[in-house]
Ligand SMILES: Nc1nc2c(ncn2[C@@H]2O[C@H](COP(=O)(O)OP(=O)(O)O)[C@@H](O)[C@H]2O)c(=O)[nH]1
């Protein structure tokens with residue numbers, strides 16, 4: 001049985017915990033604590049260590065889903081969890097202050113995962129902002145990082161269907177990258 | 193408007209008071225902080241070399257992971273957390289009735305049992321101080 005490990009990253013309130021709960025086929029392991037920083041995100045709880053869920057893509061493939069705390073003060077958890085991951089699903093809430101800049105920041109932070117397997121961006125809470133803004137976000141991202149190939153979707157973190165599209169895109173990316181790297185290793189092995 | 197827990201003068205002043213007794217209970221104490229569940233340091237003592245915010249964030253994660261394990265294994269409420277390392281140990285205890293955790297770092301000169309007793313006592317002391325608190329901030333809503 002082959003296995004993938006995907007990390008859900010992005011700012012507090014983007015929907016990482018919600019998305020893992022929407023996707024997971026097992027009961028999610030969560031580490032929610034009372035949120036005392038209502039200015040940062042007005043929700044009752046916040047993740048302080050990790051979320052963990054699992055999903056079976058088919059009989060032969062399992063995906064392990066890990067979520068991080070969004071706040072920078074928990075970045076030691078980011079490095080611990082990024083070590084095991086093959087790719088990142090970056091969620092950014094469209095109603096945040098500067099969603100594009102935030103997205104770019106997180107791509108840079110998790111660039112090792114982009115190189116290892118890939119990053120897919122989900123723009124969440126898009127129903128809470130004017131629609132025209134969304135295209136702008138995607139374009140600005142492409143302008144800022146022209147060499148980086150990162151698909152951007154709008155998605156509702158509460159929706160299993162939306163999150164499945166993002167996750168499958170990312171898993172396909174990861175598998176493609178792994179196949180390319182394997183064949184490169186093979187051909188350089190032959191050349192020697 | 194509600195005030196963020198880690199900026200609440202009630203928690204800061206009473207926390208300071210409770211922490212001040214901890215060093216007497218366990219002389220090898222090298223750092224201690226009361227933190228919010230979500231990892232903000234409210235008040236801390238000793239150990240200027242230590243980044244109290246980082247310590248508080250890590251304590252919050254550790255506490256939540258230990259709680260999650262107790263929950264997964266259906267062991268009931270998690271009472272305390274101990275990290276015992278070569279050069280010292282960290283003890284974490286919740287403050288009953290308040291959204292706060294005490295996290296304290298001791299060198300290995302202290303036995304873990306003594307440190308745990310001291311930390312528990314300090315958390316209880318904060319609870320008592322808070323119930324006795326009648327500062328200006330404590331006005332009924
Ligand atoms: N209206 C709306 N709410 C959303 C959408 N996606 C997520 N949410 C909500 O946004 C909040 C996200 O919180 P949470 O999952 O804790 O975020 P985390 O900090 O990234 O883990 C939850 O209350 C979700 O129900 C969306 O597309 N539209």
Ligand SMILES: [Mg+2]
Nearest residue numbers: 016017046047
């Ligand atoms: Mg979360």
